[in-house]
Amino acid sequence: MRQFEEDLENWRAAKREFDEAEERRKDVIERGIYSNVELMKDFLEENLQSIVWPRETIVSTEILDDGKRVFVDVDLPELEDMPRKTASAPQRGYKLSVKEMSATQIQRLYMRHVHGIGFRIIGETFSALPNAQELVLSAYSQRPDRATGHVTDEYLYSVRVDRDSWSHINFDNLQNLDIVEVLAQFDLKRSMTKTGIFKPVEPFGPNG
Structure with missing residues (x-):
């Protein structure tokens, strides 16, 4: 009985802690993200950190104008992190066919991947x-500077998107989107x- 009472009290304490956390989260969702910039930032980062990326992807955020403008910087995976081989199964038999990808195939894969990251985060x-x-x-991404040999950050793309234009995308038909061209609009x-x-570009700043 003593063990049962201890277990029951531990469960009740854990339930109280869970309920309090859920109540705080409910308050953030229903009120905080509409008025408190710090809560907006925390809530956004919590959501972005919950994404499971296939390669290491680091995101930092800044919120301006009482939450109306958001700036996101994304540290992308490198080209060298992309897969180098493809595997396919024949129509007959069970022997898996593994082939090396060409440099162009790897570049195209990387191109689609880094644009897909941006699309998901937006x-x-x-x-x-x-x-x-x-x-x-x-x-x-990090790349060696040709003049100095030192590795530096180089921006591959920078995009400014307004909510109204974003809402015109048909999200019920994602499979037919060209993810590289989506951001071009x-x-x-x-x-x-x-x-x-890619060649490096100068990213948008708070003033354009």
Whole structure:
């Protein structure tokens, strides 16, 4: 009986703690994210951190104008992190066919991946912050400087999106979207070849 009473009291304490946390979260969702910039930032970062990325992806945020404008910087995975091989199964038999990908295939894969990251983050941000009307997302990776040899951050693209334009995307038909072209309909800074070779760009700042 003593063990039962101890277990019951521990369960009650854990339940009280859970209920209090849920009540705080409910208050944030129903009121905090409409008026408190710090709670907006915490709630957004909590949502973005819950995303399970296939490769390491680090996101930092800044919220301005009482939550109407959001700036997101994304530290992208590197080209070297992309898979190098593809696997396929024949129509007959069970022997798996593994082939090396060409440099162009890897570049195209990377191109789609980094644009997909931006697309997901933009959607998650507008969903998490109902007051946000404009979002600037700038995505960068680490690359060696050709002049010095030192590794520096280089922005691959920077895009400015307003909520109204974003809402015109048909999210019920995502499978038919060209994820690389989706961001091109917005105010986009990007210097990229058709095969996915990027040149660095200057990202949008708070003043344009």
